[in-house]
Each structure stands twice: as structure tokens, then as C-alpha cells.
Amino acid sequence: MKLKFLSILLLIVMSVSAMPQTVISAEESAASEPVATGFSEVDEEDASVVRSGLEPKHPEAIQTLIDALSVAVPYAVSIPSIEGESPEPKSYEEVKHYKEGDFSDLDLMAQIIWWENGMNSDRCMLLTGSVVLNRVADKGFPDSIYGVWSDKGQYSTYKYIGKDEDIPDHVYDLARELLEHGSLAPADVIYQAMFKQGSGVYEQIESSYSKKDIEYFCYR
Secondary structure, three states: OOHHHHHHHHHHHHHHHOOOEEEOOHHHHOOOOOOOOOOOOOHHHHHHHHOOOOOOOHHHHHHHHHHHHHHHHHHHHHOOOOOOOOOOOOOOOOHOOOOOOOOHHHHHHHHHHHHHHOOOHHHHHHHHHHHHHHHHHOOOOOOHHHHHHHOOOOOHHHHHOOOOOOHHHHHHHHHHHHHOOOOOOOOEEEEEEOOOOOEEEEEEOOOOOOOEEEEEEEEE
């Protein structure tokens, strides 16, 4: 549940709790003035509501609730995700319109290491980028940073390419370091995931936000 929406729900609850609970009884309804319908005949369903004794004495309370809902519902649909929530990913097909050259290598590297391991340590982000560079240099993978990231079935975070989010300057500094000085890992370290693969583990890094999660950087 989004935090901002909770305040709107609270407003609704307060409105409901403030509504008087007494209703007009059937006897009181019968003794009150006739309901003006504007028609010669009263619809049977409408008449049954009056006879049931459910007509509120304070319709303004009902209106207050209606007004609150009219604000809350459209607002809940429009508000963005709170910090910490993952954004709704695009499908692979929805990002196909991006092509080689739409982003600089610096932008691409910053996006990759941010979306892959932005919540983890600098070392983890640097090794993530190192795997990308090793793949670029490997004949078994595409020969560009864009190609490696967009390679179908390899990086699920490619769905976030071009997302309108402020990536910290510090992450760009790490990306620049990688592009200027090259991979920090041996050339045959081409796997990065939260599980072991390949012929062995080069390095494993415990997640900064969960001790149960470990990022593995593995040899071919």
C-alpha cells in the first residue's frame, strides 16, 4: 500500500466514524412530510427504501464520504511508487524501440550497475560492470555494452533502460572508472547472479540489505 494513500484512507475512515448512526424509523418516516418525487407515481423500489427505515437523518455526512472518495480514488491511481518499491517493469517488447547509440556507454554502464546492484556495495557494482566488460570482450557475447545488456534472456533489468530516475553521481563515477580502467575481474569471469554457475566462484558478496542474499561472480 502506498504511504500517501494511507492518509486518504484515514480521511475516509474519519468521515465514516463521524457519521451519525441514528436513522429514521418507519413510524417517523410515515409521520414526516411526503417525499416530493416530481412524478405522479412513486417507484416501488424507491418507496421501499423509505419504508425500510434506512433514510439517514444527516445526508450531509453521506456527501462528505462521497467527496472524500472522489478525491481518494483518482489520487491512488496517479501517485508514483514510494521509495524502496520496485517500479513496474516494461516487457522486453516494450523496450525494443531503443537501439545501439541511443545511450552513451557511460549512461548504459551507470544504468546497468545501478539496476543490478545499486543497493549493494561499490565493490559489488564494480564487479557487476566488470562482468559486462568481460562479456563485451568475449566472442560468445555481443560486442557492445548495449548488446550485452539487451541480450535476451540475460539481464532482466534491461526492462528498466531509460527509466526516468535520478541515478546518483557516485554511480556514474564508478561507471566512469570501469570504462577508463577496464574490468576488475579476470577475463573469464563472465557470470553474475544470486546463484553459483560456471566452473567456480571468483568472488561472492553478501547483500547490503539481506544477509540471506549473496551475489556470485563466477568463471566460465
